[in-house]
Amino acid sequence: MTGQVITITSGKGGVGKTTTTANLGIALALQGKRVVCIDADIGLRNLDIVLGLENRIVYDIVDVVEGRARLRQAMIKDKRMPELSLIPAAQTRDKTAVSPEQMLAICADLKQEVDFVLVDSPAGIERGFQNAIVGADQVLIVTTPEVSAVRDADRIVGLLEAAEKSPARLIINRIRPSMVKRGDMLSVADVLEILAIQLIGIVPDDEQIIVATNRGQPAALDNRSQSGQAFRNIAARLLGQDVPLMALKDTDGWLQRLGRFVIPRRE
């Protein structure tokens, strides 16, 4: 049985790739799937801290590539769920420490062991990105409803086509329904019309993500979190389950709405 490699990428930094990878890893493991997350952002290691596994790192991906550790030794098991493990990035090296061929070999090895290999891509379109997509069976592009993130996502769509890694599917992160409603944020329909790729999920902007990251307890572990539910839905869709898009609630209270009514928007 072979698993599949799913790369999470975006072009632009700071749109939620690492948060998405961590939450999808947790959510797939919650469904009983064996998952390994790879932090491909060498030099800017972060997936470990978002997952709350930063204190348990002994070996990293560069140690594996350079023969100081076996792949199995570098896999940190998540104590919350035995199905999930992490291969951390090296912190003191750069993207050239791993070649695309080495990355491909690691992905091929891991596919024999687990159901899903989730690769957290670094921002940008250079070597780190190329490494992250080389072994991918499918690619998820994360964007936010902002012009810069959407423009970069479009560039990624083009590069993935050129690399024969398409069709990628889109996650629109950090949607603020109240802003969409008053016409101050691109809607899901707007973004889809512009990028013309398939959507796999939408995630509302959620303060709980910051709390979850503070604690190293991804939101997907929290049943009350709306964004956690959104990530669990995406994981279910990856497993072929038919889950409708979540209805996003206008989170503004009556006071904010009254404020907008009384104080008209500037042009």
Added chain:
Amino acid sequence: MSFWDQIFRPRSTSSQVAKERLQVVLVHDRVKLSPELLETLKNEIIAVISKHVSIDQEAMEIKLTHGRGYQKLTADIPILGSRDSAAPRRPR
């Protein structure tokens, strides 16, 4: 514009502005046509068409636009009058 038109005039929201700006910028990102190449194209089109038809070269415009799901070059070429037509040309 009347007072009421001023009040009820539909404003374009910032998300509409964002969408339009993105669509314009992505047309150029996708096609990878440099402004220099666009200028070359324009001059060559002028040369070809001028052989047969008199055109207003100053007012001619060639630009990238988008249709649904595709990019296109749009040329707007005002004609001054056919070369062999007997009608007097419109003065420049």
